[in-house]
Amino acid sequence: MNAIVRTFIDGPERLSRPLVFLGPLAARLVVGWVFLWSGWTKLHNLPQMIQNFSDWGIPFPEIMTPFVSGVEFVGGLLLLLGLFTRIAGPTLVIVMIVAVVSAKLDQIDSLETLLGFEEVSYMALFGWLGVAGPGPVSLDYLLQRMAGSKTAADSAAHLHADPSSQSEPARV
Template sequence: MTLPARIDGALRRLTDAQWVPQLLVRLFVGYFFLESGWGKIHSLDDFAERFAEWGIPAPAFNAALCGWTEFLGGLLIVLGLFTRLASIPLFINMLVATLAVKMKEVGGLDDFVELDEPLYALSFLWLFFSGPGWVSLDHLLGRALRRKYAGQLEPKVPA
């Protein structure tokens, strides 16, 4: 077997295994947000006080929104259910946390690259584009829907 053929085979195997990082990111990041959101919704008064200190408008509402977004979004990400949809509000949550709170502490690029929130935002952006992988409820749901609507999903091309 030639070297290019071996390299091509190795690259194909890596592509076939892309479900592994999708699953690991979903489980680790999703669980982190599930647990973080759980803590926030069970101490909303304290969390709302912190929102007020940070100067975030409507602190009680936004603290509850943030906590429930993290809890429910994290749960959906772990399950791989509506992953792409769930990643949008979680991405926005991290963007707001970065811009409204964390950037006040940033003095330069060295400080910025040490923040966790942009990494979480990038994880959700990656999940939005890559999807949850085949080890997910999204995959099972999609497969069932494709079977049910098999003939109806192909585009109809006029003759």
């Protein structure tokens, strides 16, 4: 059992540890760009988007369309920058919940159908970013360092430190 854990879990973890920053960075860049662009195109096509929101049954489409479009644009920009990620992520989860409920609820006939919607994948990713944070290649991380705050990356580094490099606790 120990050989299996060392070979198939510990080994790959050690090899990937220097690249751990790539996960949140790639996630932020991809969904940040998608939502920045989505919000931008909606803001520049408001009459058609207001009609779409109205057709989907979203209340107050004249107010909600520019609001949601702006949230997508600003949220996408914040994710790209890694700024206020733990606020932008959950905010965009709410936008995706509203999108599914308002535009796709009648299409849901099974859990498989629900989980097949790209909005649900976005929800999972936004939720993960909201909990895990933007990673060390971000403005959040830089601002935390400048303010002298302990960052999530610092805590994670401590949790994943090589046990052989840590000294034994003093015994009394």
